[in-house]
Amino acid sequence: MIAFLTLLEREIKRFLKVIIQTLISPIISSFLYLLVFGVSLGASVTLKNGMPYLSFLIPGLMAMGLINNAFQNSSSSVVTSKFSGDLEDMRVVPITNSQIIFAMGLGGVIRGFLVAAVTGLVGTVFHYYKLGEPLYVQHPFWILFFILVGGLTFSFIGIFIAFIARTFDQLSAFSTFILLPLTYLGGVFVSIETLHPTWQAISKFNPLFYLINGFRYAIIGSSDVQLGTSIFVCLMGVVVTYIMARIALVKGSFSRW
Amino acid sequence: MLHNHFPLEVSHLVKTYALKNGVRVEAVRDVSFYMKPGEVFGLLGPNGAGKTSIISIITTLEKATSGSARVFGEDVDSNPYFTKKQMGVVHQEIVNTGFFTVNEILKFQSGYYGIRNNNERIDYLLEKLGLKDHREKNVKQLSGGMRRRLMIAKALVHSPKVLLLDEPTAGVDVHLRESLWQFVTELKSEGISILLTTHYLEEAEKLCERVGIMNKGKIVFMGSTQEAIAQYSTKKVYIEFNSGEAAVYTETASAGLVEILAHHKIQFTDIKNIKIEEGRLEEAFSKMVNT
Numbered sequence A: 001m002i003a004f005l006t007l008l009e010r011e012i013k014r015f016l017k018v019i020i021q022t023l024i025s026p027i028i029s030s031f032l033y034l035l036v037f038g039v040s041l042g043a044s045v046t047l048k049n050g051m052p053y054l055s056f057l058i059p060g061l062m063a064m065g066l067i068n069n070a071f072q073n074s075s076s077s078v079v080t081s082k083f084s085g086d087l088e089d090m091r092v093v094p095i096t097n098s099q100i101i102f103a104m105g106l107g108g109v110i111r112g113f114l115v116a117a118v119t120g121l122v123g124t125v126f127h128y129y130k131l132g133e134p135l136y137v138q139h140p141f142w143i144l145f146f147i148l149v150g151g152l153t154f155s156f157i158g159i160f161i162a163f164i165a166r167t168f169d170q171l172s173a174f175s176t177f178i179l180l181p182l183t184y185l186g187g188v189f190v191s192i193e194t195l196h197p198t199w200q201a202i203s204k205f206n207p208l209f210y211l212i213n214g215f216r217y218a219i220i221g222s223s224d225v226q227l228g229t230s231i232f233v234c235l236m237g238v239v240v241t242y243i244m245a246r247i248a249l250v251k252g253s254f255s256r257w
Numbered sequence B: 001m002l003h004n005h006f007p008l009e010v011s012h013l014v015k016t017y018a019l020k021n022g023v024r025v026e027a028v029r030d031v032s033f034y035m036k037p038g039e040v041f042g043l044l045g046p047n048g049a050g051k052t053s054i055i056s057i058i059t060t061l062e063k064a065t066s067g068s069a070r071v072f073g074e075d076v077d078s079n080p081y082f083t084k085k086q087m088g089v090v091h092q093e094i095v096n097t098g099f100f101t102v103n104e105i106l107k108f109q110s111g112y113y114g115i116r117n118n119n120e121r122i123d124y125l126l127e128k129l130g131l132k133d134h135r136e137k138n139v140k141q142l143s144g145g146m147r148r149r150l151m152i153a154k155a156l157v158h159s160p161k162v163l164l165l166d167e168p169t170a171g172v173d174v175h176l177r178e179s180l181w182q183f184v185t186e187l188k189s190e191g192i193s194i195l196l197t198t199h200y201l202e203e204a205e206k207l208c209e210r211v212g213i214m215n216k217g218k219i220v221f222m223g224s225t226q227e228a229i230a231q232y233s234t235k236k237v238y239i240e241f242n243s244g245e246a247a248v249y250t251e252t253a254s255a256g257l258v259e260i261l262a263h264h265k266i267q268f269t270d271i272k273n274i275k276i277e278e279g280r281l282e283e284a285f286s287k288m289v290n291t
């Protein structure tokens, strides 16, 4: 237990030491998205059910912040440790694979949570200013659930990719060619109702779609997906990605690059 | 002493790396040795002999192709939690963690071993290793020698019973080398069993009671350091006679002086001066690995 808490502390301290890169910069980009899409462009848009676009966008951006930052945190932690030779130490000390995975996972959850929370706060300020009322969280329990489960899932994916990656390039290839498109197509900016039926069908195979919509449901009380389906898919996601991370630790290399 | 209670025992260890291009590197080929409690055991060999591969297997960084490694009788693969707690490891390559200070690194390291308040031990090690004034420095601000000492401190935070030192003095200046030797001697006197790999023979000669000499993945000699010297090296006897003549005799290192003089039919009374140059491990070593 002490070993686990120590590694978690290390993970948190690590991202706090490079706070500009790990917290400030993602928060600024959320802020810009809100400003450009939510306030300027989206001001005139009202969705079918009469919902203002800004209310729709905020939970999407929060989910995106969580996903990106959880992934970035664990993957860059592993990759920089590989680079410095630090990761070898993880193999030498008496810490179990599941302790490593959960400590790194929670490190990512905490960073993702901070980015999502600040995005939500900034969002609600915009919301108040634009629409005259703050954005109330409809289901606080479920938002914490999706932050925890979604954050763990993407941290686990980060661990998996970073362990099997042989170069920085392979890691960024995953972000650019897989994670980024899935996030954008997962309903951060648009409701799938507005999409062509073919895209609607394809979106249903995108696991991120369920997380993003779970977020949206928890915050504004409605989304493109039933809450139960989101919960189920997200729980499946965390289990599958945990297994992937575990396999990566067992089969992958702790040796330095 | 029970056979299975050696601090470290490696038996029939084989490690073959399969490279991507299909080439197989037989890094370790059927190596067996054990360490006695409280001894400094030297694993010697030229670069590429397989020393680091053996250490990597003991610490579970690499998996053995076959054979086993045990720490106090427990297999490193089946009971890693136990074996890792007994061991401290100083890797050959220097670790360059950029994010943290010396103090933080040692605190984290203690935590990984389940030790929460370890300030006393950390202070002691920082003092011993001359890092006290650098504890708030980031690793990036440390010199190579300081980083090496930090790695040693890290390996000792949990007071291990077995210490694995993989070429601790490679690329280290003379002054630091001597102080590390001094430190190793102190650790030994505390009863810690030390596995030292090195290709500095002077180091092995100074510190190790027993050595295993490796070449191309195989142990080519195993025994006491003195035996290695006696069997494989020569000593030189320089004699200056009363008559003004001089002679040099090259003898096996184990030969006694009386024996040598008798053999060459030299009378004590004819000798003005005599100088003996003892055999060195250096010579024994090069005989064994250059064949």
Ligand SMILES: Nc1ncnc2c1ncn2[C@@H]1O[C@H](COP(=O)(O)OP(=O)(O)O)[C@@H](O)[C@H]1O
Pocket (backbone or CB within 6 Å): B017, B018, B019, B025, B026, B027, B045, B046, B047, B048, B049, B050, B051, B052, B053, B054
């Ligand atoms: N990870 C690896 N993959 C492939 N070959 C390796 C690897 N590590 C070591 N080797 C090879 O195994 C042999 C032994 O290396 P090593 O154990 O590092 O020797 P030493 O520590 O005695 O210098 C060398 O030929 C080396 O190139």
Ligand SMILES: [Mg+2]
Pocket (backbone or CB within 6 Å): B051, B052, B053, B092, B166, B167
């Ligand atoms: Mg080596």
